[in-house]
Amino acid sequence: MNLQQLRYVHEVARHGLNVSEAAEALFTSQPGVSKQIRQLEAELGVEIFVRHGKRLVEVTEPGRAVLEIVGRMLRDMENLRQVGEEFSNESAGSLSIATTHTQARYALPGVIRDFMQRYPQVKLSLHQGSPRQVCEMVLSGEADIAIATEAIADYDELVMLPCQQWNRCIVAPLRHPILQASPLTLEEIARWPIVTYDFAFTGRNQINKAFLGRGLKPNVVLTAIDSDVIKTYVGMGLGVGILARMAYDPVVDKNLGMLDASHLFESSTTRIGIPRKAWLRGYVYAFIELFAPHLSRRVVEAALAGGGTDPGL
Numbered sequence: 017m018n019l020q021q022l023r024y025v026h027e028v029a030r031h032g033l034n035v036s037e038a039a040e041a042l043f044t045s046q047p048g049v050s051k052q053i054r055q056l057e058a059e060l061g062v063e064i065f066v067r068h069g070k071r072l073v074e075v076t077e078p079g080r081a082v083l084e085i086v087g088r089m090l091r092d093m094e095n096l097r098q099v100g101e102e103f104s105n106e107s108a109g110s111l112s113i114a115t116t117h118t119q120a121r122y123a124l125p126g127v128i129r130d131f132m133q134r135y136p137q138v139k140l141s142l143h144q145g146s147p148r149q150v151c152e153m154v155l156s157g158e159a160d161i162a163i164a165t166e167a168i169a170d171y172d173e174l175v176m177l178p179c180q181q182w183n184r185c186i187v188a189p190l191r192h193p194i195l196q197a198s199p200l201t202l203e204e205i206a207r208w209p210i211v212t213y214d215f216a217f218t219g220r221n222q223i224n225k226a227f228l229g230r231g232l233k234p235n236v237v238l239t240a241i242d243s244d245v246i247k248t249y250v251g252m253g254l255g256v257g258i259l260a261r262m263a264y265d266p267v268v269d270k271n272l273g274m275l276d277a278s279h280l281f282e283s284s285t286t287r288i289g290i291p292r293k294a295w296l297r298g299y300v301y302a303f304i305e306l307f308a309p310h311l312s313r314r315v316v317e318a319a320l321a322g323g324g325t326d327p328g329l
Contacts, residue, residue, distance in 0.1 A: 025064060117144050151174060151289055160290075162290075177319060180285070183260075183284070
């Protein structure tokens with residue numbers, strides 16, 4: 017058994033059992049990957065994958081246990097590497113952040129600017145996706161931390177750190193009648209076609225819950241995965257938009273009017289997700305604290321060690 021075999025098994029599972037894609041990601045050949053996996057299975061005495069001809073079609077029951085252990089081992093190996101880098105050079109390296117479009121576009125720019133000024137030798141990369149996708153990116157090792165509103169709480173493998181609360185607003189073309197509503201009510205919103213987030217994104221559950229609580233069935237005519245797309249179609253007159261308050265800029269969105277809707281919906285909480293027992297470079301702690309000042313290094317380390325309490329907001 018060797019580290020190369022463990023990486024091959026991990027990558028094959030991460031690429032949906034597609035050996036060709038895994039081999040390409042590993043910069044090696046497909047036959048080489050298949051051979052190493054066969055050798056590992058022979059040494060362990062169990063099959064990790066179910067095969068149909070030359071194709072891998074499923075993970076076996078013992079294979080699931082093997083992959084879970086392999087994932088932990090590879091994360092620990094990465095932590096060992098991080099320890100060495102931490103003490104050899106504390107101000108240089110890389111930081112990969114998986115997040116949603118709304119966070120990347122509206123919540124993170126100022127934080128990233130300040131971080132890059134403080135740590136010019138750290139290479140930053142942003143990966144965008146749905147909340148569940150960004151969590152999977154962290155668990156697979158593709159990203160170091162996840163920043164999202166939904167889904168992080170559903171992953172026991174991640175330490176969940178609450179960062180900030182936010183709520184929603186209504187946007188509509190400037191002469192739309194809804195902008196004259198005083199007070200704004202759910203009943204008034206439900207009178208109009210609605211453009212809002214896809215079910216997997218940005219607090220959609222709170223929107224649905226609010227309307228259901230009043231016995232209303234909103235006419236959602238279009239959903240999208242990011243705020244800019246919602247505003248584009250609202251500007252075309254396809255409906256009124258329900259979006260994160262942070263996503264409305266009166267200068268940029270001068271063709272749209274806005275009404276605060278925080279009195280109509282429950283607040284949502286943006287969270288940072290970090291793999292349990294992860295070893296973080298010093299500059300990662302600095303980034304987290306820039307984004308959420310109450311999350312000091314001491315608080316984050318206690319949470320990762322399992323001895324901390326929810327830092328709250």
